[in-house]
Amino acid sequence: MPGPRGSLRWKLTLVHWAVIALVLAAGMLYLHVSLSRQLVALAEEGLARDARLALHHLLEAARRGPADADALAHEIGRALGMRVTIIAAGGRLLGDSGLAAQDLERAENHAARPEVVAALRLGMGKDTRRSATVGHPLLYLALPIREGPFAGGVLRLARDLGEVEGTLARMRGILYAGGGLAFLLALGISLGAGEVARRAIGEILRTVEAIIGGDFARRIGSARRDELGDLFRALDALSAHVEARLAELRLERDRLEGILSGMAEGVMVTDGEGSILLVNPALRGFFPSLPELLPGGSVPLEVLRAPGVQEAVRQAIEGRDARLAREVEILGPPQRVLALSAGRHGEGRAGSLILVFHDVTELKRLEAVRRDFTANVSHELRTPLTAIQGAAETLHDSASADPEAVRRFAATITRHCRRLTSLVDDLLELGRIESKGERLQPREVSVRAAAEAALRVLDPLIKERRAKVSVEVPGEADRAWADPAALERILINLLQNAVSYSPEGSPVRVTARGDGEEVAVSVTDEGEGIPPEHLPRIFERFYRVDSSRSRERGGTGLGLAIVKHLVQGLGGGVEVESAPRKGSTFRFTLPRGA
Numbered sequence: 217m218p219g220p221r222g223s224l225r226w227k228l229t230l231v232h233w234a235v236i237a238l239v240l241a242a243g244m245l246y247l248h249v250s251l252s253r254q255l256v257a258l259a260e261e262g263l264a265r266d267a268r269l270a271l272h273h274l275l276e277a278a279r280r281g282p283a284d285a286d287a288l289a290h291e292i293g294r295a296l297g298m299r300v301t302i303i304a305a306g307g308r309l310l311g312d313s314g315l316a317a318q319d320l321e322r323a324e325n326h327a328a329r330p331e332v333v334a335a336l337r338l339g340m341g342k343d344t345r346r347s348a349t350v351g352h353p354l355l356y357l358a359l360p361i362r363e364g365p366f367a368g369g370v371l372r373l374a375r376d377l378g379e380v381e382g383t384l385a386r387m388r389g390i391l392y393a394g395g396g397l398a399f400l401l402a403l404g405i406s407l408g409a410g411e412v413a414r415r416a417i418g419e420i421l422r423t424v425e426a427i428i429g430g431d432f433a434r435r436i437g438s439a440r441r442d443e444l445g446d447l448f449r450a451l452d453a454l455s456a457h458v459e460a461r462l463a464e465l466r467l468e469r470d471r472l473e474g475i476l477s478g479m480a481e482g483v484m485v486t487d488g489e490g491s492i493l494l495v496n497p498a499l500r501g502f503f504p505s506l507p508e509l510l511p512g513g514s515v516p517l518e519v520l521r522a523p524g525v526q527e528a529v530r531q532a533i534e535g536r537d538a539r540l541a542r543e544v545e546i547l548g549p550p551q552r553v554l555a556l557s558a559g560r561h562g563e564g565r566a567g568s569l570i571l572v573f574h575d576v577t578e579l580k581r582l583e584a585v586r587r588d589f590t591a592n593v594s595h596e597l598r599t600p601l602t603a604i605q606g607a608a609e610t611l612h613d614s615a616s617a618d619p620e621a622v623r624r625f626a627a628t629i630t631r632h633c634r635r636l637t638s639l640v641d642d643l644l645e646l647g648r649i650e651s652k653g654e655r656l657q658p659r660e661v662s663v664r665a666a667a668e669a670a671l672r673v674l675d676p677l678i679k680e681r682r683a684k685v686s687v688e689v690p691g692e693a694d695r696a697w698a699d700p701a702a703l704e705r706i707l708i709n710l711l712q713n714a715v716s717y718s719p720e721g722s723p724v725r726v727t728a729r730g731d732g733e734e735v736a737v738s739v740t741d742e743g744e745g746i747p748p749e750h751l752p753r754i755f756e757r758f759y760r761v762d763s764s765r766s767r768e769r770g771g772t773g774l775g776l777a778i779v780k781h782l783v784q785g786l787g788g789g790v791e792v793e794s795a796p797r798k799g800s801t802f803r804f805t806l807p808r809g810a
């Protein structure tokens with residue numbers, strides 16, 4: 217705020233005061249001049265009346281008999297209380313109430329006095345002069361004497377204007393006092409008005425400052441009924457309006473932020489030149505290298521360190537189409553494929569580009585898995601079908617000739633049909649597990665009982681391979697929370713592999729360990745083992761270390777995939793430890809309770 221001297225209020229007050237002083241001075245001057253004129257005019261009028269009376273009296277006295285001018289002058293002068301002079305034609309004094317008889321002869325000739333000259337010429341003459349004898353200004357009025365003994369002379373009356381001056385001086389005093397009082401009063405009123413203006417301006421200023429400072433809740437709440445009141449109410453309305461708009465905007469922004477941060481899609485907004493203005497949390501997940509964006513600031517696109525995205529943004533900005541969609545690969549880590557769609561709004565710096573990133577990595581992977589799966593299934597089916605077709609054709613050609621051959625080919629057909637059946641069975645089972653069509657019903661089960669049931673199923677294979685299978689499940693590890701049929705299927709698959717991929721007569725052990733919340737079940741063999749480079753993919757569908765070997769043993773390549781899905785479905789995990797020619801251990805965990 218400016219200092220008091222520079223403030224608007226003081227400037228206004230000073231102007232006020234100057235105007236008041238000027239008006240008062242002008243008023244007083246006008247009053248003074250017009251009053252003094254009025255008083256002089258009144259004095260002149262009175263004097264003219266007196267002069268005519270005096271003239272009349274003089275002429276009457278002269279008509280009655282011989283007259284002594286000096287005596288008459290004294291008589292009339294006494295009666296009127298003023299100086300009366302009778303001047304002969306030619307200017308010599310005949311009588312003067314203000315002079316002694318002996319001084320008359322010495323008196324100056326009055327023929328040149330202005331009032332005397334004017335009276336003789338115009339019928340009446342006046343003049344105002346300061347008298348050397350009295351010291352006051354005197355008003356002289358002269359009338360010509362047209363008849364009688366003094367004809368051709370002039371009768372002159374002189375009136376002391378000291379009285380008029382005194383009246384004027386008193387009037388001046390009253391005027392000054394009144395003017396001063398009026399001035400003081402006006403000063404007070406002007407100060408008061410200035411104070412009102414100052415308060416109002418202060419109030420407006422504080423409100424505007426509050427609005428600038430972001431405090432929109434401030435209200436003046438004036439009950440004034442004048443223009444200031446209107447202004448205050450308008451300001452209050454402005455605050456309320458801004459407050460409401462701001463709240464609306466805030467709500468909208470929060471809603472938008474909520475939407476943006478809740479989206480699984482990454483969203484990025486850039487200006488029309490490709491500088492990043494805004495990103496959502498999902499996008500940060502895709503691009504961890506992205507620095508914190510300053511609010512209101514922008515970050516060059518280069519910080520994304522994703523050339524594919526940079527290229528797409530350039531094209532979206534420079535291209536003819538306002539929309540663009542494509543896939544970009546980020547090298548990661550983690551490596552991802554993102555489907556990007558961009559929409560451009562406006563041009564140049566003021567324009568903007570909105571990019572939405574959709575993570576299609578999993579979709580791509582699933583697509584690849586499905587492709588592989590179809591290829592694998594076709595391939596797996598073709599082998600037995602070709603064998604069956606070959607055997608059937610041969611049978612057809614040579615059936616009657618050689619009964620031994622008939623039996624051989626029929627056995628081949630049967631074997632391959634069995635293969636096909638187990639392949640289709642495994643596929644169906646995997647399909648059921650994956651589509652969750654088969655509901656697992658976990659309950660408390662005995663690991664030992666499940667292992668023994670599996671052994672009973674595998675009895676023919678075990679006997680054939682003369683495998684030495686042992687089950688070591690201590691009491692504390694016997695209880696697990698699992699679906700009994702699923703647990704049995706897991707153990708069958710693992711035991712079948714252990715027996716199949718081990719030399720004849722080799723030992724196979726089923727062990728279990730109770731470990732806190734979990735039970736860990738292991739199937740260990742001392743067979744051929746798995747080379748380390750195959751371990752990461754061993755649980756994939758159709759993945760085999762040696763396909764012909766697996767097929768020879770009736771494997772479908774789906775056993776471990778089924779194990780993995782079932783274990784995960786039961787809330788556990790599966791892992792393998794293996795070394796070529798040393799043997800393998802497949803270990804899976806199960807929860808101990810619900």
Ligand code: ADP
Pocket residue numbers: 709713714715717741743744745746754759760761762766767770771772773774775776777800
């Ligand atoms: P398969 O029907 O071929 O046995 P699996 O999914 O059960 O299919 O096993 C996948 C591959 O893992 C097998 O082909 C085999 O090469 C290897 N494998 C599984 N279990 C063992 C094991 N105990 N010892 C050695 N190799 C194994």
